[in-house]
Amino acid sequence: MSRLVIVSNRVADLRATTQTGGLAVGLADAVRERGGVWFGWNGERDGVTGGDLHVERIGRVDRVAAPLSAQDVSDYYLGYANSVLWPLFHYRLDLVDYRPAFFAGYRRVNETFARQLLPFLKPDDLIWVHDYHLIPLAGFLRRLGCRQRIGFFLHIPFPPPDLLAASPNHAELVEALLDYDVVGFQTRTDAGNLKLYLGEHASAVQLARNRFSLGERSVVIYRFPIGIDAAGFAAMAREADEDVQIDLMRRRALGRRQIIGIDRLDYSKGLPERMKAFGQLLAQHPELEKSVTFLQIAPPTREEVGAYADIRMELETLAGSINGRFSDFNWTPIRYIRRTVSRRKLAPLLRGSQVGFITPLRDGMNLVAKEYVAAQDPEDPGVLVLSKFAGAAEEMRQALIVNPYDVDGMARRLHRALTMPLKERQRRHAALLDHIARHDARAWLGAFLAALEARDPPRAGRARGRPLAAAEGTSRAPLG
Numbered sequence: 167m168s169r170l171v172i173v174s175n176r177v178a179d180l181r182a183t184t185q186t187g188g189l190a191v192g193l194a195d196a197v198r199e200r201g202g203v204w205f206g207w208n209g210e211r212d213g214v215t216g217g218d219l220h221v222e223r224i225g226r227v228d229r230v231a232a233p234l235s236a237q238d239v240s241d242y243y244l245g246y247a248n249s250v251l252w253p254l255f256h257y258r259l260d261l262v263d264y265r266p267a268f269f270a271g272y273r274r275v276n277e278t279f280a281r282q283l284l285p286f287l288k289p290d291d292l293i294w295v296h297d298y299h300l301i302p303l304a305g306f307l308r309r310l311g312c313r314q315r316i317g318f319f320l321h322i323p324f325p326p327p328d329l330l331a332a333s334p335n336h337a338e339l340v341e342a343l344l345d346y347d348v349v350g351f352q353t354r355t356d357a358g359n360l361k362l363y364l365g366e367h368a369s370a371v372q373l374a375r376n377r378f379s380l381g382e383r384s385v386v387i388y389r390f391p392i393g394i395d396a397a398g399f400a401a402m403a404r405e406a407d408e409d410v411q412i413d414l415m416r417r418r419a420l421g422r423r424q425i426i427g428i429d430r431l432d433y434s435k436g437l438p439e440r441m442k443a444f445g446q447l448l449a450q451h452p453e454l455e456k457s458v459t460f461l462q463i464a465p466p467t468r469e470e471v472g473a474y475a476d477i478r479m480e481l482e483t484l485a486g487s488i489n490g491r492f493s494d495f496n497w498t499p500i501r502y503i504r505r506t507v508s509r510r511k512l513a514p515l516l517r518g519s520q521v522g523f524i525t526p527l528r529d530g531m532n533l534v535a536k537e538y539v540a541a542q543d544p545e546d547p548g549v550l551v552l553s554k555f556a557g558a559a560e561e562m563r564q565a566l567i568v569n570p571y572d573v574d575g576m577a578r579r580l581h582r583a584l585t586m587p588l589k590e591r592q593r594r595h596a597a598l599l600d601h602i603a604r605h606d607a608r609a610w611l612g613a614f615l616a617a618l619e620a621r622d623p624p625r626a627g628r629a630r631g632r633p634l635a636a637a638e639g640t641s642r643a644p645l646g
C-alpha cells in the first residue's frame with residue numbers, strides 16, 4: 167500500500183483521538199494507517215517563510231510544520247486565500263479585495279511549500295492536497311520533477327465560469343488544477359462548473375465523462391461529497407453533558423422548544439437572514455411567545471479581514487433588536503453565543519434541539535447539517551431546515567429545503583418544522599440518517615484514495631506538467 171502525504175493549510179494535531187471528532191481526525195487515521203507525511207503551516211505569524219521546519223515523528227508519520235512570515239500570512243492567507251478566493255468561490259464578487267501583491271504572495275508560499283515538501287517524498291507516495299489555499303502546489307511540485315500521483319480536494323464551492331472569469335487570475339488557477347491527477351469537488355454542481363469552464367475557456371479535450379486532457383496532462387474531475395463519522399457523533403450526542411442536561415430539563419419544564427444553528431461566524435453562512443426569519447416567525451405567530459428559543463453558536467474566524475468585522479456588527483445589532491422587541495423578563499428569544507463551544511457540548515445540544523436551522527447563502531457541503539441528523543433520537547427526531555445552496559442539499563432531500571434569501575419562506579418552513587407530526591419527522595429522519603451513515607467520512611476517504619490510486623502509477627523519466635504562468639497577474643494563452 168502506498169504511503170499517504172497530506173498537505174493542508176494548517177497541519178493537524180496527529181495526537182488527537184477520534185473522541186475529538188472532526189474531519190482532520192479521519193484523515194489523521196488514514197495517514198497513520200498507511201504511514202506518510204502531514205505537511206502544513208504551523209499557524210504562527212512571526213516566522214520566516216522557507217525557514218526551519220518543525221518535524222515530529224509520530225509512529226510512521228512525519229508531521230511537518232512550516233513557518234510563514236507576517237507579510238506572507240497577510241498576502242497568502244488573509245489576502246489571496248481569504249479576501250479573494252473565499253468570497254469569489256462563494257459567489258460574493260462584491261466582497262473580493264483583489265490586489266496583485268496577494269496573488270504574488272499566494273504563489274510564493276505555494277512554491278516555498280513545494281520546495282520544503284520535496285525531500286519528504288518517496289517515489290510511490292500518494293499526495294493529497296486540500297483546499298483553496300494550495301491550488302498551485304502540484305504545479306510547483308511538477309516543476310521540481312515530482313512524478314507522484316497528486317490529488318486535490320476542494321472543500322468549498324467552485325463558481326460558474328462567468329463568476330470565475332471575473333478574477334484576473336482565473337486562467338492560471340484552472341491551469342494549476344490541471345496539474346493534478348484527480349480533482350475532487352463536494353457536489354455535481356461544483357464539478358460541473360469546472361467542466362463548463364474547460365468547455366468554454368480552455369482548449370481542453372474531454373476524453374471521457376469525467377476525464378479531460380490539456381497538452382500532456384490529463385485529469386479526472388469528480389464529486390466526492392464529504393461525510394462525517396455518523397456513528398461516533400451519535401454516540402457523543404447520547405453522552406450526558408451536565409450543563410446541557412440542566413438546560414434541557416429547564417426547557418422541558420417550561421415547555422420550550424429550541425431551534426439551533428452552529429456556524430463559524432462567516433458571511434457565507436446566511437446568519438442575518440436566519441435571525442430575521444426567526445424574528446418573522448415570532449411576529450407572525452404570537453402563540454409561540456415563550457415557547458420557542460433560537461440558539462445560534464457562531465465562533466469567530468479570520469477577524470483581521472474587514473468583511474468579518476462587518477458581519478459581526480450586523481449580527482449583534484440584529485440579535486439585540488429582535489430580543490429588544492420580543493423578550494420578556496423570563497424569556498429571551500435569541501441566545502447568541504459568539505465563542506467556541508466544546509464538541510462534547512455541541513453534540514448533545516444538537517440532540518436536544520427540535521429544529522436544526524442551517525441556511526448558508528453558499529456552502530461547499532456543511533457538516534453541521536449532517537451532525538444534526540446524526541445527533542437526533544430516532545424515536546423523537548428533530549427537523550432539519552436546510553438551505554438549497556448548501557452542498558449537503560444535493561444529498562439530503564428529506565430535509566425541509568429553503569431559499570436562504572427568502573426570509574418569509576424560511577419563517578414558514580420553521581413553523582412547519584415546529585408543527586410537523588411525529589410520523590413524518592421519523593420518516594424524514596430515518597432516510598437522512600441512512601444516507602449519512604452509508605456515506606460517511608470513511609467512505610469519502612476511501613473513494614478519493616481509490617480514484618487517485620487508479621491513475622497510472624508514476625513512471626521514471628516521464629515528463630509531467632508545465633510551468634505555471636511565469637509573469638504574475640497575466641493570463642496564459644491556452645486558457646485565456
Ligand code: GDG
Pocket residue numbers: 188189321322392428429430463465505506507508509512529530531532533534535537557
Ligand atoms: C468547510 C466548508 C465543508 C462549529 N462551531 C464549533 C465547532 N464547529 C464545527 C462543526 C463542524 C465544523 O466545525 C464546521 O464545518 P462546516 O462544514 O459546517 O463548515 P466550514 O468550517 O466552513 O468548513 C464546508 C467543510 O469545509 C468540510 O469539507 O463542509 O462547506 O466551508 O464540524 O461542528 N466545533 C467546536 N466548537 C464550535 O464552537 N468544537
